[in-house]
Amino acid sequence: MKNSVGGAVGITSVKRRYYVGARRAVGLGALYLCAALLAGCATAPAPGFRDAGVPITATTRFTPVAFSGRWHVIEAYPSALFPGCAGQTWEAATAEAPARLTVRCGAAVALDVPLAVNPRGVLQAGSSDLNRADRALWVMWMDEDARTAVIGTPGGEMGWIVNRTPDLRGDRLAAAREIMDFNGYNLAALPRGAQ
8 A cells, every 4th residue: 555655646746846847947948038039139230320329419519500501411321211312412491490401412302301400409300201209310510610510310320421512621521430430320331432
């Protein structure tokens, strides 16, 4: 009798250990799966050209009057969200009401949108693709004479170096690129020269 009872207790004990072990394995497997999913989310590459973990800055030199006028795009990140072409110019009517941004590729108008102008240097374009906070145009830097500016977006999908004339001296271009780098942009992905 002892053997049969002892045998029964032994089988029950083995079954209990099996079920406890199986539950632990399932629990640990679920825990590892969750950790892997979270790690995958944490290491997913940003969709743009800027490290979103780096705070973006807006220049204190920006005023709607100083920024208003014609700008020539010197360098720009390629983006499906914004026109891209060689010899691109911007007409920024930021000192007028209502404010507008007109982008030209040669003589052709490639984009013409209303702008919401924040006096701290943030411009929100009123188009379906651009009217989002992460795609607002931040004027990250302007020189003292408002001849050169660096513009980026918090999401990093777009970024530009613009100048009042189509030519930009090397030292000013280097300074503009340093501003991009400071704001978390990947300079290796920024095409050199005109778009």
